Amino acid sequence: MFSIEAADILPLLLTGLTAGVLGGLLGIGGSIIMIPAMAMLFARRDWSDQHLIQAAAMLVNVAVAIPAARKHYKMGAF
Numbered sequence: 001m002f003s004i005e006a007a008d009i010l011p012l013l014l015t016g017l018t019a020g021v022l023g024g025l026l027g028i029g030g031s032i033i034m035i036p037a038m039a040m041l042f043a044r045r046d047w048s049d050q051h052l053i054q055a056a057a058m059l060v061n062v063a064v065a066i067p068a069a070r071k072h073y074k075m076g077a078f
Contacts, residue, residue: 011041016060031057 004012015037019030034057042048072078 008041012038015041030060034060 015034016030019033019037022028022033023030035053038053038056039048039050042053
């Protein structure tokens with residue numbers, strides 16, 4: 001099992017914020033920023049794994065897609 005240290009929380013929040021802002025402004029996928037940033041942040045961890053990082057990025061995509069799909073459904077764009 002792994003744990004996130006307190007010093008890792010701020011860089012993760014800034015990475016997520018940057019990915020969200022650039023994704024929204026430029027129309028790019030936030031994973032383009034999240035995956036390399038998380039790989040660099042956690043490169044020295046024993047549990048650091050590319051598959052874990054990609055899975056985390058996919059979970060973020062699901063968390064964004066569900067409210068977006070609900071909004072489109074409510075607006076009649078289904």
